[in-house]
Amino acid sequence: MRELQRLLGILGEVRRRLIRIAFVLVPIFAFMITFNLQWTTITWMGHSVPMVYPQFNLFYNASAQVFRWMSVHMLPPGVELLNVGVGDSVFIQMEIALLVTLILGMPWIIHEVGAFLVPALRKNERDLLRLIGIPATALFILGTTIGVLLLTPFTFLLLFKYVAAMGLAPVVGVQDFVTFALLYSLAFGVVFELPIFVYALTRLGIVKAAAWTKHWRGAVLGALIFGMIITPDNSGITMLLIALPMMALYFGGAYFAARYERNRDRRQTVVPVAGAG
Template identity: 35%
Template sequence: MPLRAHLLELRKRLFLASIGVVVGAVVAWVFYDQVFAAIQRPLEMASRTRDDLVTLNFAGVAAPFDMQVKVALFLGVIVSSPWWLYQLWAFITPGLTRRERGYAFGFLGAAVPLFLGGAVLAWWVLPHAVQLLIEFTPAGATNLVDAQTYLGFVMRVMLVFGIAFLLPVVMVALNFAGLGTAATWRKGWRWAVMIAFTFAAVATPTPDAITMIAVAIPICLLYAGALGVCVLHDRRVDRRRVAEGLPRLDGTFPDEAPTDAGTTTA
């Protein structure tokens, strides 16, 4: 396909993806009152707990409109994610082999529910995080939370959790691309668990360990699931390499025993 045709195809896919985001934003705009009430609910819960005024503050005449636009666009991107991810897949598909197309479709099909699952978990964690942070307000003081700052905080939390849940997709993609073997991921499982719990401790600033564990366990399970997929893939690659007379991924041949790093064979 010539360069001009590629550019025309890219323009077409970007246009269709933009239409999907706009449609999702329009739907979010229609249901903005319900969405805003849900966003504000953690602050209302904190206000009842403290028996003090904790509410959003719109600093400016255009601030309410600005916030509604940002909320609509943010939700529009999330709601329409299957559509614009499909447009991305449709653009890169012509340059891929049949097997690569299947891999790309599988990666995109797994990425969407995982990202949304992370966002849902973030929504569950959000009230606990807001409650703890509001507790630092000195006694007798009123916490008027800037609406734009609060919206940015909510967006960042949901994005961070969504991206964290994409870890298994990245692991499997690197493995299928030959940039990371299952043995590598297996050796690093302790680091993965430590990072998962550290992330959970930072992302859920609550004093109880139950919330931290509830966040870390799904990430660890996703890591284990991705490791299992990598193991199965590496076994298929090893069988194919052996049939072609090539060494296995660990550098050994069928008549040799695999050796760990730092050890030697007699």
């Protein structure tokens, strides 16, 4: 009976946290599919000041604006987008709206998940969670931004060079374009979490810092295999664009893991000496 009450208490807490998350995510999603953002300028004290305001539009909404930006900045000039399926345009708007909602709401999601987990964690685990929260979010945003602005456009440019070399029409379906662009960019954001993963395992005592440098060859091979799997072409260039940052991030995480162990060992050595004095 006591175990049942404990389980019901946990489920009740999960329900409460999910409702709190929904209160933030649902309005963002609703805005993305019902409003767009318009720019204007107002005159204030003799100066023109740019201002953005929402405008209700079910069809040309914020998701459609994001899609148009993606099609202009990610695809090479001359590539034509085709709406192959009847409902592709609607599905794409929903897909973009959901992704933007998750990205914008991620700090709140992390806060609520952390608040749910903290009571069940040990002190060192709570300290680690607080320590890596901001860096993990910043690295994910940085990686995704690099993927959106640099890696994905370069990959499309390279792929359509193959299309041009074969004398084919540069055409792509909107569903394929959006799905590939979003997943590819997000994958690069996940890759940037690698140093956090390495550091966290060492700080929790699961993996020694020396193990990361000892097995560096396996890490390099794993980065190359991951890059080969996730990239769509066989040129090797896009594979290296994924693999090389992964290697650098891996060694960066190994460095901070070793630094943490040195500082921890130094503190453990100094404390007994100070106590003896």
